[in-house]
Amino acid sequence: MDMLPQGGIDRGSGVALWRQIADRLRQAIVDGEFGEEGAMPGEMALSARFAVNRHTVRAALAGLVEEGLIETVQGRGTRVRSIKRYTFPISRRTRFSEGLAGQFRDRQVTVIEETTVPASERIAAELRLAPGHPLLRLVLVSRVDGLPLSNSTNYFDAKRLGQMGAQVRETGSITRAYAALGIADYVRRSTEITARLADERERALLELKPGAVVMEARAVNDTPDGVPLQFAITAFAADRVTLSLGAPLEEPA
Amino acid sequence: MDMLPQGGIDRGSGVALWRQIADRLRQAIVDGEFGEEGAMPGEMALSARFAVNRHTVRAALAGLVEEGLIETVQGRGTRVRSIKRYTFPISRRTRFSEGLAGQFRDRQVTVIEETTVPASERIAAELRLAPGHPLLRLVLVSRVDGLPLSNSTNYFDAKRLGQMGAQVRETGSITRAYAALGIADYVRRSTEITARLADERERALLELKPGAVVMEARAVNDTPDGVPLQFAITAFAADRVTLSLGAPLEEPA
DNA sequence: TCCATTTGTCTATTTATCTAGACAACTCGA
DNA sequence: TCGAGTTGTCTAGATAAATAGACAAATGGA
CATH class of the missing domain: 3.40.1410.10 (Chorismate lyase-like)
Structure with missing residues (x-):
């Protein structure tokens, strides 16, 4: 997940933190950063990486679930659904x-x-x-x-x-x-x-x-x-x- | 200002209302919607058009002022600064x-x-x-x-x-x-x-x-x-x- | 000069977002 | 089966954004 640098989320930009994280994760997904399996880092790891509370990460992931881009399973983690470009x-x-x-x-x-x-x-x-x-x-x-x-x-x-x-x-x-x-x-x-x-x-x-x-x-x-x-x-x-x-x-x- | 339909600002999208309005106005500016003079509608008119409070429009305009895209003068109104594409x-x-x-x-x-x-x-x-x-x-x-x-x-x-x-x-x-x-x-x-x-x-x-x-x-x-x-x-x-x-x-x- | 129109500033309240902590429930490998 | 790791849910408080109202100050045309 090279394109996701530590932190780097803008506050005060008028774009909610959860939304920025969702946008970043979507771009990483589109760029194929999560490989064939599509396995993504867990909420706690993303929370640490983006330097935000876990709930904020959850909001971002919820947005991507709603878009149909990912699926999350309790206990197992989050995976990218197959996408086509x-x-x-x-x-x-x-x-x-x-x-x-x-x-x-x-x-x-x-x-x-x-x-x-x-x-x-x-x-x-x-x-x-x-x-x-x-x-x-x-x-x-x-x-x-x-x-x-x-x-x-x-x-x-x-x-x-x-x-x-x-x-x-x-x-x-x-x-x-x-x-x-x-x-x-x-x-x-x-x-x-x-x-x-x-x-x-x-x-x-x-x-x-x-x-x-x-x-x-x-x-x-x-x-x-x-x-x-x-x-x-x-x-x-x-x-x-x-x-x-x-x-x-x-x-x- | 044809590209700015009545209302149409999304709530709950994770993008602040003021930011969406700023994005829309910026696009209208880039598309040359405000003509040679660059005169833009006033805050009250934009407030009515986007169906938001005037202060929300003010926040959007402040963002564009900070970008250097527009200038606002008390009593006179808001104009586009010359931009180059x-x-x-x-x-x-x-x-x-x-x-x-x-x-x-x-x-x-x-x-x-x-x-x-x-x-x-x-x-x-x-x-x-x-x-x-x-x-x-x-x-x-x-x-x-x-x-x-x-x-x-x-x-x-x-x-x-x-x-x-x-x-x-x-x-x-x-x-x-x-x-x-x-x-x-x-x-x-x-x-x-x-x-x-x-x-x-x-x-x-x-x-x-x-x-x-x-x-x-x-x-x-x-x-x-x-x-x-x-x-x-x-x-x-x-x-x-x-x-x-x-x-x-x-x-x- | 007057006044309609416009932006600028202030106070106050409500709503949305972010953070925090805790515990429940599920998955899967040892 | 157990337990580490993961997501899911709940309560609570702080901060940011949106709304509202009022009045001040500036511009420019009549």
Whole structure:
């Protein structure tokens, strides 16, 4: 448990001690610090390590039990429940399902909201449309094996791609929805990544606790000859997803 | 202030109400919600909006004043201080200074630690060395215009690149340190990105408050003909940096 | 200058968190 | 079976956070 230094819990920060300990333990769990067995130090050991009362440690562990991350058994101790982290490659040819291929058995894309909105200056510029142009706005949640990984808000030219909502519902995939509308191929023009605390809606959709971190990716997809198709803002649950850039970056010759 | 819905502050989450409000306001500030003037709603309005007592709002604002993000003037109200966000492009040819070119006037790389460590299994594999091979480990902090943007831990083959520490200190740049050691060019093999709360050391080095979010990039650099040079783990302050993938991704022909 | 609006400061009470101590109940290896 | 080690539960007190109310002080527009 190298990442858990002696003490180091901040008082007066506005984050309860139990919460800070829970956050630290969660990070250690996500980082695989407790090995294959997942056996964690006992309450008294954690109490000594964090220099807090045992009850404070108990509160932290109770939080993690409630999150489903650990299980505690009286007399035996505390163990990490099996957790799964997914690596999502980002490239010019980013595809959700193909990107995660081999990492799951079942995948599901749910349309949460479908509305038509006027294009803001920013989105209009990205999609090379006039501000105010009607856009189809699709809010999606993507799950693998029942676990929500991302929540995205997607914008399409409503005049050209107004059927994307219906097609995503029918096919369960943006790639297949495009194909159904006659768009055989698309490529990622750009992606901007930042990170922050998840907001209320993201927490609800991704089943996250307050204080959870998301990586936000803002991306634009074009046809291979450069016609704008989609502007998307995607929040990935940072505890569950790693974004990977590497060898697949290079476009097939 | 669209991103600040009515109410929505969680009780019992282990994060104080004032802290949640401060986090929300900080995010709104970072997202540019308060416009060019930076004028924010008054305490009474925020109190109503978040459905908390005015003093709780005052505690939140005090936190942001202490961070230097805002200034409050009795009788006049609260304004955002000018903040700066940097966009850092990631490509095969990632270079810290060139990547941020045009976004700052002054840049500084500080060597925080220089040690020799045996290669772990993971790093040995990335650098194609034997586990236990001696590695030069350099901990760096990079600042622009005095603002710390990233904290990185870099690993080099100590036998081939043992002088990197001295050269980084002398030249203020990894690229120039490589050049001084006869390595004229290098490319990014892969990058993996995730995000989490900053740990204690990161907070100290990047001047962040408890609960701040960092984006962690794990990257490997090679020579153009594929000889491994460097394994680096970099924590970027998520409030200050956006990682950008896009047009510059394509390698010059 | 006046006054509406805003932040600043003080006192007081209630609620939440942290600490402390003690004992019960369970697990599992010797 | 015994006992060391572990988690579970209870009572109690101290400290921190949240709420409430009131009034002072400053700003800036009419």
